[in-house]
Amino acid sequence: MVWRGSPKAKDKLFACLTYLVPLIEVIPFGIYLFAFFPPLLWLLIPLSPLLQFYYLGVGGFPIVALAIFIWLYAGIAQNPKLIHFLRYNAMQALLLSVFAALCRLVLSLFGISQQAFSGVIAGDSAWSGSLLGNTISILIFLFVAGSSFYSIFQCIRGLYPEVPIISEQAYAMVR
Template structure:
């Protein structure tokens, strides 16, 4: 990529991370209750999460809508398309823990809490890293597996 992306592109590159953040918010329950300031943060964000989840199929609609912008002919820069694709890959990976939610009652609560915290912290770290990198005008392409998958999906252009 030549040069630093303009501020408008940085903002548009950051917006797609709202999807995995809203989908992964549920895994932060134990974190919010045990980290100082966590309850206040959760209460501030909760109306947005509730509004998002109250719309039928909002996650799927948002996901499919974002997917259209990852094509090279979308008119968006590779910087923005990469971030969209990386947010989509992260969101797909957040489906995996939900597949095991039915088994949560069969494992000790400490294991369920550990798993939930791991998923939340991983999501939060990836989103924070992407936001920080985008603010600096750098491509957030150093997330193992996720960045590689995003890069392969959008190609070199």
């Protein structure tokens, strides 16, 4: 049983791949940012095949997303046979993903989500929704996407990424 040690190249790669889940989860929040800065859409090109696969489901329920979540949690984050570096990063990626999902739920409860996203989906101008909804959506996108890219960069370097609040919880859950 390996608890700690320096991460090998494959461990770094798998740790980086776990951060694709929060990146995919947060893309709907960045829709206004993409409408305002179209060159940012080039960042989504590598993720486009994953987006179609990730949101496959039955009756509007994303089965693939749920299966990936369960696999990351039970198969990686809670597997004591894997090194701590990989388990920690998987848990941190899951917590970022849960944060994005909870933000989507809270915004939809207040009616901000439908109000903010309806303008872009309908083809109206980029800022047709409420200013509050647009601002909150962009801030959520920037936090989760920025944290994910920072974490990927740190994983490539073989270092533990430290994201405020999220890292403390990930570390506590993976001891």
